Amino acid sequence: MLDYSLLYPLNTATRFSMKLDGMWKFAIDFDSVGMEGNWASGIPGHDMIPVPASFQDFYTDKSIREFAGDVWYETDVMIPSSMKGKKVFIRFGAATHRAEVFLNGRKIAQHEGGFLPFLADITDSSDYGRVNRLVVKVNNELTETNIPCGMNITLSNGRKMNKPYFDFFNYSGLQRSVYLMAVPDGGISDIDFSFSVAASSADIAYTIKTDGSGSILLELFDEDGALAASAEGKDGVIHLENPHLWNVRDAYLYEAVITQKENGEIVDTYSIPVGIREVRIRGAEILINGSPVYLKGFGKHEDNEITGRGFSFGVMKRDYELMKWIGANSFRTSHYPYDEEMYRMADREGFLIIDEVPAVGLFESLTNFFDAGTGKGAHSFFSKPTTPVLLNAHLKAVEEMIQRDKNHPSVIAWSLLNEPESTDENSVPYFTALFDLARDLDVQKRPRTFAMEVSSSPTKCKCYHLSDFISLNRYYGWYILGGYEITEAEERFRKEMDEWQSLNLGKPFIFSEYGADTLSTEHKIPSVMWSQEYQCEMLEMLHRVFDSYSFVKGEQVWNFADFQTTEGLMRVNGNKKGIFTRSRQPKDAAYLLKRRWENLPLDYKSEGK
Numbered sequence: 001m002l003d004y005s006l007l008y009p010l011n012t013a014t015r016f017s018m019k020l021d022g023m024w025k026f027a028i029d030f031d032s033v034g035m036e037g038n039w040a041s042g043i044p045g046h047d048m049i050p051v052p053a054s055f056q057d058f059y060t061d062k063s064i065r066e067f068a069g070d071v072w073y074e075t076d077v078m079i080p081s082s083m084k085g086k087k088v089f090i091r092f093g094a095a096t097h098r099a100e101v102f103l104n105g106r107k108i109a110q111h112e113g114g115f116l117p118f119l120a121d122i123t124d125s126s127d128y129g130r131v132n133r134l135v136v137k138v139n140n141e142l143t144e145t146n147i148p149c150g151m152n153i154t155l156s157n158g159r160k161m162n163k164p165y166f167d168f169f170n171y172s173g174l175q176r177s178v179y180l181m182a183v184p185d186g187g188i189s190d191i192d193f194s195f196s197v198a199a200s201s202a203d204i205a206y207t208i209k210t211d212g213s214g215s216i217l218l219e220l221f222d223e224d225g226a227l228a229a230s231a232e233g234k235d236g237v238i239h240l241e242n243p244h245l246w247n248v249r250d251a252y253l254y255e256a257v258i259t260q261k262e263n264g265e266i267v268d269t270y271s272i273p274v275g276i277r278e279v280r281i282r283g284a285e286i287l288i289n290g291s292p293v294y295l296k297g298f299g300k301h302e303d304n305e306i307t308g309r310g311f312s313f314g315v316m317k318r319d320y321e322l323m324k325w326i327g328a329n330s331f332r333t334s335h336y337p338y339d340e341e342m343y344r345m346a347d348r349e350g351f352l353i354i355d356e357v358p359a360v361g362l363f364e365s366l367t368n369f370f371d372a373g374t375g376k377g378a379h380s381f382f383s384k385p386t387t388p389v390l391l392n393a394h395l396k397a398v399e400e401m402i403q404r405d406k407n408h409p410s411v412i413a414w415s416l417l418n419e420p421e422s423t424d425e426n427s428v429p430y431f432t433a434l435f436d437l438a439r440d441l442d443v444q445k446r447p448r449t450f451a452m453e454v455s456s457s458p459t460k461c462k463c464y465h466l467s468d469f470i471s472l473n474r475y476y477g478w479y480i481l482g483g484y485e486i487t488e489a490e491e492r493f494r495k496e497m498d499e500w501q502s503l504n505l506g507k508p509f510i511f512s513e514y515g516a517d518t519l520s521t522e523h524k525i526p527s528v529m530w531s532q533e534y535q536c537e538m539l540e541m542l543h544r545v546f547d548s549y550s551f552v553k554g555e556q557v558w559n560f561a562d563f564q565t566t567e568g569l570m571r572v573n574g575n576k577k578g579i580f581t582r583s584r585q586p587k588d589a590a591y592l593l594k595r596r597w598e599n600l601p602l603d604y605k606s607e608g609k
Helices: 313-326 340-349 368-373 387-405 427-441 482-501 530-549 586-600
Strands: 016-019 021-026 048-051 069-079 088-091 096-104 107-114 118-121 128-138 150-154 160-165 178-184 188-197 201-209 216-220 227-232 235-241 254-262 265-274 278-281 283-288 291-293 294-298 330-332 352-356 411-418 448-452 471-472 509-513 552-556
Touching: 016 368, 021 278, 069 201, 088 096, 096 118, 107 118, 178 265, 188 235, 188 254, 188 265, 201 254, 201 265, 216 235, 227 235, 235 427, 283 552, 294 509, 313 586, 330 552, 340 352, 340 387, 387 427, 411 427, 427 448, 482 530, 530 552
Parallel strands: 294 330, 294 552, 330 352, 352 411, 411 448, 448 471, 471 509, 509 552
Antiparallel strands: 016 178, 021 048, 021 069, 069 128, 088 118, 088 178, 096 107, 096 128, 150 160, 188 201, 201 235, 216 227, 216 254, 254 265, 278 283, 283 291
């Protein structure tokens, strides 16, 4: 059984899951004495903190907000005697960026990578029928050997400080739900679906893995609860006539119920939503179920006031309602996989997701947002002695992301890097390994891409040929020729697009980032940078360029909402490129985008028109 993932936690006739969310005991290891002091058996003090949540924004002490090092969590868990005979786990939705897990003082698991689930197997270490003490040490230090990349320094007072190579705050801690789970020993461990859609029928290929033996029955129910089809065996193909397809902003979800039996007795049962849809790239078009789509939406962040990157159902609901209001149909999970509840909601709402691995900061710069945005070149990141270690961590993150998210109909593509250095020959084998792995792991063979900053130009980038569609992050009119020079910015932008066009790549292009910082309080006529008027003028200029090229098949503005960053001269308490404020209220640009997106047809610029 995989130690880093498991099917989404459910309660069924054979499975038990319970959230351990709530107030946990908490301690910051300022002096790095936790291990020596046996905090693994119980942490000192009486401080309590919510789980899930980032720890940084609860406190009034700046040394806590900026802390780099180990933080410790503790809670008591009653593990019922009825769980004996099953496989028992603690499942962490994420621990940013690395964790060690202890049960009753004994180390039971560790994991590196801050945005995907992992398991701690406590089957043989639990004290059944009693309260068990669960302690987690979480480390949030940034390195060049794990993603996202950065470094840390030591200040004159002896405190460490993280220096990210990326433009969002390094929120950390137990930021997603923690579950106690019990599943049948030898039960269902993995499921794969892939689809082939025809004019009036569909084939669903499936593979079901178990850790035991016995027979498998798969039953497919429609949204009314009626049985639509069934099949026996661990793999096969289900054929449906006149199926309900999952479509953009028009979702339809079947329910697959899987039953495993041995000697006539039920061993395990599990259910999973199934959206029947096919994703393909054909020439310069993105096709869902054979029909062209134009992406309209956002780069986003998991970011909200007080709880930071901690998941909130309330914030999620508000975000989806705003995306529906504005006429969006897609978003990219910049710059890491989100909480899986976001994907389940997208499945229900019919949103398209470009799912991104946490590969940001692969461009050595403490002001990456500026250096990358202005096209500052770099030529050494993938030729360091530590590159093989980084690549292994990166490959593992790709595997974990695909393993978790492969069955979501909302996920239509994998983004394998954001704004990496791609102008040096050393980047080619690194990128190739990622793209090959993603293709090998995904039975649906979704398209793969990476988001390119401006130095990854058509004449300098060594890796764009690997992408199934081209994703461009472009800030003409902001980092490049802003303000009164915006007319020059448009000309420069068109010149670059003409260069791309001359390559005749025969692939779709999307703009995975574009935008301008704007303070919601600022208005000025004539406009100036940072005013709402300028944000709208710049978006209109960029849209004129998008509309001029038939191979541009999507626009995902940066950013959905204002978000927190490291403090600095270029940031006014965070990144203010949001179309909505951090408290999820619209800026003027929201109404501009609403008018545009509501009037752009889903098949805008399709080759058949």
